[in-house]
Amino acid sequence: MKELKILGLVAAFTLILYIGVEPFAHKFLHPHVAPANFNIQQGDEELANERIATAKKGVEEAEKKQIEDALVAAKKELEKEESELASYNELWERANTISALTGNAQKGEELFVMACTSCHGLKTQGFDAPFDDELSSEAYGVVVPDLSSAGAIYDEKFLIALIENPSLALKLSHKFNDDNPFPMTPFYGIEDDIEQEVADIVAYLKSIAPSEISGKEIFSDACLRCHDMKYDKLLSPGDKAHLTSYMGMTPPDLSMMIRSRSAYYLNTFINDPQKNLPGTSMPRVGLTENAQEQVIQYMEEVGDSKKSERTTVGIVLILFFTAMSVVAYFWKKEVWKDLH
Numbered sequence: 001m002k003e004l005k006i007l008g009l010v011a012a013f014t015l016i017l018y019i020g021v022e023p024f025a026h027k028f029l030h031p032h033v034a035p036a037n038f039n040i041q042q043g044d045e046e047l048a049n050e051r052i053a054t055a056k057k058g059v060e061e062a063e064k065k066q067i068e069d070a071l072v073a074a075k076k077e078l079e080k081e082e083s084e085l086a087s088y089n090e091l092w093e094r095a096n097t098i099s100a101l102t103g104n105a106q107k108g109e110e111l112f113v114m115a116c117t118s119c120h121g122l123k124t125q126g127f128d129a130p131f132d133d134e135l136s137s138e139a140y141g142v143v144v145p146d147l148s149s150a151g152a153i154y155d156e157k158f159l160i161a162l163i164e165n166p167s168l169a170l171k172l173s174h175k176f177n178d179d180n181p182f183p184m185t186p187f188y189g190i191e192d193d194i195e196q197e198v199a200d201i202v203a204y205l206k207s208i209a210p211s212e213i214s215g216k217e218i219f220s221d222a223c224l225r226c227h228d229m230k231y232d233k234l235l236s237p238g239d240k241a242h243l244t245s246y247m248g249m250t251p252p253d254l255s256m257m258i259r260s261r262s263a264y265y266l267n268t269f270i271n272d273p274q275k276n277l278p279g280t281s282m283p284r285v286g287l288t289e290n291a292q293e294q295v296i297q298y299m300e301e302v303g304d305s306k307k308s309e310r311t312t313v314g315i316v317l318i319l320f321f322t323a324m325s326v327v328a329y330f331w332k333k334e335v336w337k338d339l340h
């Protein structure tokens, strides 16, 4: 009877810790972040509305406390968040209009040569990058990426938005503005129908993109200009000092990131870094859901290659101990049978 009471006490105490205290602490250490959303227009709207709601609460609190300076600051914050939502609505409305047009890939090639090859290479089509890695990283902070796979790995609406308004599409408008322009210039059109021209460029990029691409290749095209993957012997091209001054910090090596952050975190973070790290200088990369899954899978292969082995060993161990417990129980009964 006494043993049962002790067991009950231990169970109750564990449950209180597990159900009550742990989630409570977790709420403060890891505030809730909406999961990845590959409908990027919807994701941007949701995040902007969340920030507006927080800013409104700030205004209410400042009104209650009646501190003039705090109220002015809170109202300014609210205005900023509301104008952010308006900019995103405008961006995605235009992107929707353009994505409904039928692009002409052939015209897109001509436009691409006029508007993009001054910075970007397209290896598979025989367009070499205009600068070598060293010059490129000195001029732009990063080695400008080759776009051979862009049509396959980036979301179509993201590409449209990026071509028209790079810093907003990448969610970096807090960092780049008229005084500190983003190194990729927006496309202002060659003739007069800019919407059709953007649709043509995107159609071209999609027409030349490979139909199959590995996670490692996606990583090389979308992440390597900023991040190393040392455990797979991939080092970011270009100069670290230029990269650091461009980003404001050295982007971390991603070899072990899957283990320190979990696949769930990476999925939300890569989809929209501003959700987890507001104000960060890492851009929204704009990968499609498939491409992002492949990158995370690749990060797992490099950083956590023993995962499936670990899971199997775990299950075998649990089965082993269960079987041993049964044996131990009957053995004990056998040994003690004369004493009871």
Ligand code: HEC
Pocket (backbone or CB within 6 Å): 112, 115, 116, 117, 118, 119, 120, 140, 142, 144, 145, 147, 150, 154, 159, 162, 163, 183, 184, 185, 187, 201, 222, 225, 283, 284, 285, 286
């Ligand atoms: C003045 C140079 C310049 C021009 C012109 C330019 N880009 Fe870029 N582009 C860049 C730089 C620099 C980056 C990398 C920026 C970074 O990583 O912060 C980039 C990045 C990109 C990316 C990768 C974005 C991502 O999500 O990672 C794509 C796609 C792209 N450019 C498409 C284009 C297209 C299409 C054109 C032509 C309409 C174009 N660029 C014109 C400089 C340029």
Ligand code: HEC
Pocket (backbone or CB within 6 Å): 142, 219, 222, 223, 224, 225, 226, 227, 247, 249, 250, 251, 252, 254, 257, 261, 266, 269, 270, 277, 280, 281, 282, 283, 285, 287, 295
């Ligand atoms: C233009 C540069 C740039 C590109 C491209 C880029 N990143 Fe980053 N990334 C950064 C910077 C800078 C940080 C550090 C962010 C911070 O701490 O504010 C970072 C941080 C990270 C982190 C760590 C997040 C954390 O919580 O500490 C992960 C994971 C990551 N990036 C994954 C990726 C993946 C995957 C890609 C490609 C799909 C990618 N990044 C592309 C610049 C970049």
